[in-house]
Amino acid sequence: MLKLAVGAIGIVFGDIGTSPLYAFRETFAGHHKLALDPLHxxxxxxLMFWSMMIVVTIKYVAIIMRADNKGEGGSLALLALVSGRTKSRRWSAGIILLGVFATSLFYGDSMITPAVTVLGAVEGLxxxxxxFGGLVLPIVIAILIALFWVQKSGTARIGLVFGPxxxxxxxxxxxxxxxxxxxxPAVLWAFSPHHAVHFFLADPVRAFLALGSVVLAVTGAEALYADMGHFGRRPIGLSWLVFVLPALMCNYLGQGALLFREGTAALESPFYMLAPNSxxxxLVILATMAAIIASQAVISGAFSVTQQAIQLGFMPRLRIEHTSAATAGQIYIPIVNWMLMVMVILLxxxxxxxxxxxxxxxxAVTGAMFIDSCLLGVALTRLWNWPLYAAAPLLGLFFLVDGAYFSANLTKVPDGGWFPLMVGFIVFTFLTTWSxxxxxxxxxxxxxxxxIKVFITSAASSxxxxxxxxxxxTSSADGVPHALLHNLKHNKVLHERVILLxxxxxxxxxxxxxxRAMTEEMGDGFYRxxxxxxxxxxxxxxxxLKRVHGCGAEFKMMDTSFFLSRQTLLPSERPGMMLWREKLFAWMLRNAESAMEFFRLPTNRVVELGSQVEI
Incomplete structure (x- = not known):
C-alpha cells in the first residue's frame, strides 16, 4: 500500500501538484483582478479549500472512483460501463455522445497542461x-522538445524517480x-466556509468571475480517476488525504499570508517569493522537474485514451509501440506524440x-468534470440503484459546483478558452465520424x-x-467474408482448413x-x-491461435495464410452521413494502420484482397 501510494504521488498528482505555481496568482492578477484585502x-x-474537498475528495476519491470498470477508470471506461446498462434507453445515444465529448476535451487539456506547467515553472527564472529573464521561452521550448523526444524510448526508467x-x-x-x-496565522480561519459565502454576498460578480481562476487549483482531479487502474482506489485516496491535500493547502495558505504582509510587491509570483532569495x-529547478512530471502524466494519458478509443471503435487503427516488455500500459503512439509536441510549442x-x-x-477540465457528473448520475441510479432521495442531493451539489465552474470559465472563451473547445469539437467530429x-x-x-451455410454446401464440393x-x-460474426468470396472467385481454390476469424x-x-476463444465447427473443414x-x-x-483448441489440428504459422479485406469507400448520396463526413471517413480509412500490424500478423503470411463499398 505504501509503495503504491508513493508511486501515485509521482504519477497521479503532478498536474494538481503544480497548480500552486499559477492558480493563486491568477485569481488576483489575472484577467479579472481582485483587491488585495482580507475579504478577497x-x-x-x-473557495480553494472547499473546492478541493467537494470536487476532489468527495466527488472523485470517495464516489466516482468506486465506479470502476474492472479496476480501470477514466471517462471512456466509465462510458463503457454505463452504456452497457443503458442500451435500451432512448437517451443512451446522448450518454455515449457526452462521454465521447469528454474524451475529446481531454486532448485540448493535454495540449495546454505541458505548456502552462513548464512555462509557469521556468518563469521563476x-x-x-x-x-536570464529573456531566456524563458527558449528554455521552455527546449525542455518540451526533449520531453516529447524521450517518449519513444519509454518512461519506465524515468518513472522510477518520479515518486521521490x-x-x-x-x-x-x-x-x-x-x-x-x-x-x-490569521489565514487559518480560511478553512471556515463562511469566508467563501461572505465573498459571494459582498462581491457576487467578482466572486463568480474568480471561480474561473479558483478552478485551476483542482485541475488534474480527473487524472486521479483516469490513473486508477495503475495504482488502485485506496492508495490514491490515502496519498491524497494524508500527504498531497495538506501540502497543497499549506502552500496556498502561505501564499495568502504573504499577500497579507507584502501586498502587490509579492503578486508577481507569490509561489516563488515564499522562498528566500538564496x-x-x-526552487525553480525543483518546480521545473515537477512540471515535466505533470506533463509526462498527461502525455501518457493521451496515449492510453487513444488506445482505448481505438479499441472501442471511436478511432481508426494507429501504430502503437510498446516501450516496456514488463508493463503492458507503457505504450507510445508516434502520431499522437508529434502532433501534441507541435501544438504545445505553438501554444x-x-x-x-x-x-x-x-x-x-x-x-476543458470543467467541461469534462461536468460530463463526469452526468455519467455519475447514471451510475448511481442505474448501476448502483441508489434511491432518488439519496442520489438527488449529492448530484445536485456536484452539478451546482461543476456548473458554476464551467459557466465561469465560459467568460474566458474570447481570451483563449476557444482553443480547447475548438480542439474538442474537431476531435469529437473525427471520433463520431469514424464510429x-x-x-x-x-x-x-x-x-x-x-x-455461410449456403456457401459451404455450394462451394465446398465444387x-x-x-x-x-x-x-x-472478418468484422462480422455471421455471413461470408468478402475476402473469401474474392479468393474463390479469382484463385478458384479453398484451403483444407478455413477459419472465419x-x-x-x-x-x-x-x-x-x-x-478468450469461442469456436464453432461448420463442417467441410470450415470453422468459426x-x-x-x-x-x-x-x-x-x-x-x-497457438492456444486455440477445437479447430482441428494445432496452428502452424508456416502453413497458415491470413486473408484480409481492404475496402475502398465510394461516398454516395445514400442516407447515412453527410457527404463531407463520408469523404472524411474515407480519408481516415485510407490512412489507418493496416490490420496486419494491428493484429500482429506475420508479414510474410498475409494476403490482402480489395473491394469497393458505397456508404
Missing part, C-alpha cells in the same frame, strides 16, 4: 535571476507555506506567458453477405482444396485468457472462431 484573500483561500522527486517537491512547498503561515533558483509561442495560457486553461462510418460500412457489407490453413479476418473488443478492460479482448488489452492473433 480569505474568500479565495476558502525571471525572479530568481532577472538577467514529487515527495521532495510537495514537502518543500508545504514547509515554505507553513513558514509563511506561522508569520500570519533558495529561489533551486507557448502564441500565448508567451503562463498568465495568458491560464485564460485557455480550465474550460458512424464504421457502423454504416459494416451494415452495407452485411447486406451483401451470403449466408472448389479445389489445397493443403494448409486459411484464416479470413472475428476479433471482438468487449466493454471491459480485460478478458479472461481461458475464455471468435477472439475476445478487453479494451485495455493488445490484440495478438498469432499468440491467441
Amino acid at each position: 484573500i480569505m474568500g479565495v483561500l476558502s 525571471a525572479i530568481a535571476a532577472p538577467a 522527486i514529487m515527495l521532495v517537491y510537495f514537502t518543500v512547498i508545504a514547509v515554505l507555506g507553513l513558514i509563511s503561515v506561522v508569520q500570519t 533558495l529561489q533558483l533551486p 507557448v509561442l502564441f500565448f508567451r506567458t503562463s498568465s495568458n495560457l491560464t485564460s485557455a486553461y480550465g474550460i 458512424k462510418g464504421r457502423q454504416l460500412m459494416m451494415d452495407r457489407l452485411r447486406e451483401a453477405a451470403m449466408p 472448389a479445389s482444396r489445397v493443403p494448409g490453413t486459411a484464416v479470413f479476418m 472475428t476479433v471482438k473488443i468487449v466493454q471491459q478492460p480485460y478478458w479472461r485468457e481461458a475464455d 472462431l471468435i477472439l475476445r479482448y478487453g479494451f485495455m488489452e493488445e490484440v495478438d492473433v498469432p499468440a491467441a
